[in-house]
Amino acid sequence: MTILEAHYDPALAAEIRALAKERNAVILAHNYERPEIQDVADFVGDSLGLSREAAKTDAEVIVFCGVHFMAETAAILSPQKSVLLPDLAAGCSLASTINAEQLRAWKAQHPGAVVVAYVNTSAEVKAESDYCCTSGNAVEVVNAIPADKEILFLPDMFLGAHVRRESRRENIHVWLGECHVHAGIDPEHISVMRAKHPGAEFLIHPECGCATPVVEAISAGAIDSDNVHILSTEGMIKRPSQTDQDTFIVATEIGILHRLRRANPGKHFIAANDQAQCAYMKVTTLPKVRDALLHMQHRITVPDDIAARARISIERMVSIGGNSGVSPFDPEDPGE
Numbered sequence: 001m002t003i004l005e006a007h008y009d010p011a012l013a014a015e016i017r018a019l020a021k022e023r024n025a026v027i028l029a030h031n032y033e034r035p036e037i038q039d040v041a042d043f044v045g046d047s048l049g050l051s052r053e054a055a056k057t058d059a060e061v062i063v064f065c066g067v068h069f070m071a072e073t074a075a076i077l078s079p080q081k082s083v084l085l086p087d088l089a090a091g092c093s094l095a096s097t098i099n100a101e102q103l104r105a106w107k108a109q110h111p112g113a114v115v116v117a118y119v120n121t122s123a124e125v126k127a128e129s130d131y132c133c134t135s136g137n138a139v140e141v142v143n144a145i146p147a148d149k150e151i152l153f154l155p156d157m158f159l160g161a162h163v164r165r166e167s168r169r170e171n172i173h174v175w176l177g178e179c180h181v182h183a184g185i186d187p188e189h190i191s192v193m194r195a196k197h198p199g200a201e202f203l204i205h206p207e208c209g210c211a212t213p214v215v216e217a218i219s220a221g222a223i224d225s226d227n228v229h230i231l232s233t234e235g236m237i238k239r240p241s242q243t244d245q246d247t248f249i250v251a252t253e254i255g256i257l258h259r260l261r262r263a264n265p266g267k268h269f270i271a272a273n274d275q276a277q278c279a280y281m282k283v284t285t286l287p288k289v290r291d292a293l294l295h296m297q298h299r300i301t302v303p304d305d306i307a308a309r310a311r312i313s314i315e316r317m318v319s320i321g322g323n324s325g326v327s328p329f330d331p332e333d334p335g336e
Contacts, residue, residue, distance in 0.1 A: 023296070059081070084298055095121050117131070160174030185252075201248045
């Protein structure tokens with residue numbers, strides 16, 4: 001069983017909760033954050049779910065324990081609120097694979113193409129896009145676009161391959177970006193873990209480098225599809241309550257194991273690769289959350305013109321797909 005490094009400090013956690021109350025703040029934590037950060041938060045979820053919480057909360061201050069593009073999205077959807085990022089070093093290897101200038105150049109090569117950007121992108125890239133999507137509603141977003149329209153899908157090549165395969169569209173161009181953590185979960189890890197835990201359900205994120213080989217193996221009959229589920233992070237959170245199965249191999253960043261184990265104490269969760277840790281997610285610590293609240297520091301803002309344009313693509317993302325579900329094969333899984 002993968003042991004997640006935790007640095008619990010009850011006194012510091014209590015101080016953070018008191019400061020949050022004093023500042024009229026809500027603390028949001030992503031599924032990949034450290035266990036102690038998840039435990040001190042008001043809400044834990046994926047970036048889209050947390051942005052929705054940010055938009056509907058009455059709190060004046062939002063402490064976003066995640067990475068920079070997530071705090072930007074919250075700031076775009078909640079411009080009247082103060083959005084704080086505890087550590088400005090919390091970047092994203094996937095989001096950094098494309099910038100607005102590169103996207104404009106790509107668009108110039110394909111005039112008239114519809115741009116679909118994964119939510120893991122900067123505000124500037126979202127502003128240059130027609131639609132945002134999550135891993136959960138990416139297929140549905142693409143299917144909502146007229147079949148004769150050329151599509152530029154960015155920035156994740158593994159999710160793009162999944163979308164191209166599921167939509168059966170040939171007119172999709174995919175940017176060659178990747179999340180370094182998910183790309184590192186390869187077919188060899190899956191083979192080893194499935195051999196060690198026969199009968200366990202296999203939950204895989206579509207960003208993973210092993211996703212395409214696994215789907216191809218299912219098609220060839222080499223893997224039993226009944227035990228394999230390609231899911232967003234929120235789909236992974238929901239799956240254990242929907243089955244009697246008690247053991248799960250989880251192919252995504254290992255921070256999610258804390259939430260899974262906390263929500264399902266009688267079940268067993270095993271990392272497909274126990275080295276799959278995002279260094280950017282792990283820079284957020286309890287002292288940094290405390291300092292963000294204490295000094296109201298590291299506020300994330302987005303220029304009005306960029307925010308206005310980005311908001312259109314984000315709102316289109318939110319409007320396509322439901323609020324719950326278990327798989328990107330199911331249109332009601334809008335999670336990241």
